Amino acid sequence: MSELRLHAVSLTYASPRSDTPSVLERLTLGISRGEFVVVLGQSGSGKTSLLNVAAGFLEPTDGRVTVDGQAVHGPSAVRAVVFQDDALFPWLSARDNVAFPLRLRGVTRDERARRADALLADVGLEGQGDKPIWALSGGMRQRVGIARALASDPEFLLMDEPLGALDAMTRDQMQELLLAVWSRSNTGALLITHSVEEALFLATRVVVLAAHPGRIALSQEFDFGRRFLAGEAARALKSEPGFVAAREELIASIHQPYFEVAA
Numbered sequence: 001m002s003e004l005r006l007h008a009v010s011l012t013y014a015s016p017r018s019d020t021p022s023v024l025e026r027l028t029l030g031i032s033r034g035e036f037v038v039v040l041g042q043s044g045s046g047k048t049s050l051l052n053v054a055a056g057f058l059e060p061t062d063g064r065v066t067v068d069g070q071a072v073h074g075p076s077a078v079r080a081v082v083f084q085d086d087a088l089f090p091w092l093s094a095r096d097n098v099a100f101p102l103r104l105r106g107v108t109r110d111e112r113a114r115r116a117d118a119l120l121a122d123v124g125l126e127g128q129g130d131k132p133i134w135a136l137s138g139g140m141r142q143r144v145g146i147a148r149a150l151a152s153d154p155e156f157l158l159m160d161e162p163l164g165a166l167d168a169m170t171r172d173q174m175q176e177l178l179l180a181v182w183s184r185s186n187t188g189a190l191l192i193t194h195s196v197e198e199a200l201f202l203a204t205r206v207v208v209l210a211a212h213p214g215r216i217a218l219s220q221e222f223d224f225g226r227r228f229l230a231g232e233a234a235r236a237l238k239s240e241p242g243f244v245a246a247r248e249e250l251i252a253s254i255h256q257p258y259f260e261v262a263a
């Protein structure tokens with residue numbers, strides 16, 4: 001089983017001051033294919049920094065990042081990233097946005113269009129390929145972003161607040177879609193969110209970061225998402241006593257002093 005792993009990763013942003021504190025300190029975290037890891041933590045606890053290190057956008061100051069034990073440096077198609085603001089090319093159609101990574105890989109024009117349309121259908125946008133980006137709603141744009149990330153056939157899907165800008169109803173629908181896409185694509189997912197409910201619903205494992213310096217304060221497994229995929233209703237799961245109790249415990253843990261655990 002393929003694994004993306006951060007080994008004792010520390011990160012300090014370059015600063016002229018020598019006493020700049022670490023943003024991440026000796027943080028160890030593994031994400032296997034088939035796992036859905038969701039990271040919670042107070043603002044400034046280092047969540048985005050952690051994702052940027054995992055994606056290869058930032059090189060750790062200390063420690064290392066591996067995929068299947070092999071050290072990785074820099075971004076790669078194996079670790080696809082979905083951003084909060086979708087980061088699409090506004091002058092291209094939905095299809096051409098999704099096809100873009102395929103174009104970089106030299107896939108022929110017809111094959112690109114065929115695969116892009118299939119990926120759009122996978123995220124519920126069948127027949128919408130010709131639409132320009134500006135004609136799509138926020139939720140639809142985010143779906144195009146997810147389809148584009150999947151186009152490179154990644155092993156890992158890294159998502160920084162992908163649903164943060166959406167209204168509550170669209171966000172609920174997109175959570176369900178994310179679970180379906182994750183399950184079908186058999187990727188390892190790493191998602192950052194400020195929503196404890198979203199974390200609980202999606203995650204096979206929730207990781208809470210403690211701040212200053214960013215480190216893992218809590219790592220706990222859940223199965224609400226898997227139960228949803230097995231046919232249970234989302235609303236029923238989210239109002240279950242076990243879900244509500246876990247939500248309250250996670251909220252409390254985000255605001256507490258911590259001891260360190262390895263994930």
Ligand SMILES: Nc1ncnc2c1ncn2[C@@H]1O[C@H](COP(=O)(O)OP(=O)(O)OP(=O)(O)O)[C@@H](O)[C@H]1O
Nearest residue numbers: 013014023041042043044045046047048049050194
């Ligand atoms: N490019 C940068 N240069 C210097 N410091 C940075 C940079 N990016 C982030 N930081 C600092 O690193 C710390 C962690 O930031 P990060 O964005 O990773 O936290 P976060 O948990 O994602 O926060 P939020 O929930 O508000 O998005 C913060 O103190 C932030 O000010």
